[in-house]
Amino acid sequence: MSTNQIFIVDDDDAIRDALGWLFRSRGHVARLWSSAEALIAGGEIGRCGCLLLDIRMDGMSGLELFEWLRENGHDIPVIFLTGHGDVPMAVAALKKGAFDFVEKPFNDNELVDRALAALDIHHQRSSRQAAAREVDERLAQLTSRELEVMERVLAGQMNKVIAMDLGVTMRTVEVHRARIFDKMGVRSAVELAQLLTARTPKPD
Amino acid sequence: MSTNQIFIVDDDDAIRDALGWLFRSRGHVARLWSSAEALIAGGEIGRCGCLLLDIRMDGMSGLELFEWLRENGHDIPVIFLTGHGDVPMAVAALKKGAFDFVEKPFNDNELVDRALAALDIHHQRSSRQAAAREVDERLAQLTSRELEVMERVLAGQMNKVIAMDLGVTMRTVEVHRARIFDKMGVRSAVELAQLLTARTPKPD
DNA sequence: ATCGCGGTTGCGGATATCCACAATGTCCTT
DNA sequence: AAGGACATTGTGGATATCCGCAACCGCGAT
Incomplete structure (x- = not known):
């Protein structure tokens, strides 16, 4: 999976290369960037599984990049x-x-272990996020009326009550309900x- | 609320007193303990809203106390x-x-702010935990058979299917179902x- | 042995839900 | 004006759920 990639951002050539070598020598996919700006410009952050980030860098600092990432989802x-x-x-x-x-200086084995742990939780998160996105997409397909009905269905109201509440017939509610179930899968x-x-x- | 209390554990008399004074002078309820063992022996941890814990102490260290707390719920x-x-x-x-x-040494204002933030999240957690406990208590009232039925109800199975699945009559399932709803509120x-x-x- | 609890079932009726088939009207876009 | 998305309603029947009333059975406790 491409999201197993380890992205490394450090403006120190020696350290960056050492990190790249470290991970690659152990069979992982590492990609190197020499600055926060370069990483952002690359536009491939989505393919990253975890990020090793130097804090002190010329230009945008690691902390700033971190905040940028969070703000951009x-x-x-x-x-x-x-x-x-x-x-x-x-x-x-x-x-x-x-x-x-x-x-720094870091212990090689320990750093690799931590990076792998990071990849682990990344996978957990990403699968949950995928599910959440999927739900959101389905929700987006609902019409406003259907949302109103759904809200009440989730409140445990009976079709009869919902119908009265919305000033329509039970039959109408039934139709909406069916459509909701259908669209939401x-x-x-x-x-x-x-x-x-x-x-x-x-x-x- | 008693859970607004700030518990302080530090074996340095001077620091402990200073901390107590700091929080009390600002209107908070602080309680002091000179060792991890004393806190545990006191048996009042449940009334604590947040805990300021010195790491290096004679006897049980702060980290050990922390782990003990987590292990004990x-x-x-x-x-x-x-x-x-x-x-x-x-x-x-x-x-x-x-x-x-x-x-240490810490900035008084900052420490107080952080302690208050801790109290904040404690309140959030405790209300959620109270709800969770409530649910657990209700779950505990269910008989094993009712749990089996509930499991299938949550899987979206119809009474008919559940009945077949468990090798009983629909009527039986209906009864269980009603009891489940009743017990779970x-x-x-x-x-x-x-x-x-x-x-x-x-x-x- | 008697009692209580939990699981089980039957009967019968009141409700509620699900659905296919069919149709009307509004609003907006092409 | 034609086409399409959306909300709406009706009819009528098949299913499913909800419940009160009544009862039987096995098991562990008193």
Whole structure:
């Protein structure tokens, strides 16, 4: 899968090459970028499974790139690399949602392990996101009237009540209901409820 | 609410007192403990809203106490305090689920802010947990047979199918179904689905 | 042995849901 | 004006669900 790719962004040629060699020598696909700007310009972020990101770089910093990614809907796991990091910086990065924070010089095996762990959670996330997108697409196909009906179906209201509520006939509600099930790809109100309740963005 | 209490565990008398004074002077309820063992022995952890925890202590360390808490079902937010922390330690603590990691000496205002943030998320969690517990209690009231039926109801199966599946009459399934709804405090399969789908422990 | 709980079933009726077939009217686009 | 998407309604029948009333059975506890 292309999303197994490990993207590496570091403006230090030596370190970048060392990282590339490290991962490739172990059979992983690594792609190298010498600056945050280059990565963004490349437009291939979507194909990245996890990102090893140097914090201190000329131009856009690693933290700035990280924030840019989050603002643009990429929530791939990011492992920050830093030669001169301190505790507050690490804490801030992790609290903002970074996956990990590693100091240079790093232990090769440990870094690889962490990157693989990042890939793991990336896969978990991406499958859930794919499902969520799928649901959203289906929801988008519903007409406004159908949404009104669906809302009430999910509230557990009977067709009779919904009909009264919307000022239409039961028959009309039945038709909407059938269309909703059809468009949403479910075969019962229970499945619909599960689909939409699970879809809810996780709090915490 | 008693869960607004801030528990402070530090074996350094001076720091502990300073922390207590800091929070109390700002109108918060702070309770002090001089060791991890004392906190556990006190048996009042449940009343704590967030926990400020020194990492380096004689006897049980802060990290050990943290793990003990997690293993014993307390997922209150913990802010680690440390005088000699390093980046890997901070990263490890946060990845294990600590809420924050602060170095001594700390900035008073900042620490208070972070503690209040911790209280915030504690309240969010606790209300969700209360709901989850409530559901679990109701689930526990179901007989094994009712669980079997419920499982199939949630799978969207019709009574007819469930009956065949379990080798019983439709009437029997109807009875179970009614009891399930009654015990779970819902009035339709849709509500049941929402209740149990939402209950699912958050991944990520 | 008597009692309670849980699982089971039957009967019969009131409701509710699902659906095929058919049709009308509105609004908007081509 | 023709075509299409959408909301709406009707008829009528097949299914499915919901429930009160009544009852039987096995098992463990008193």
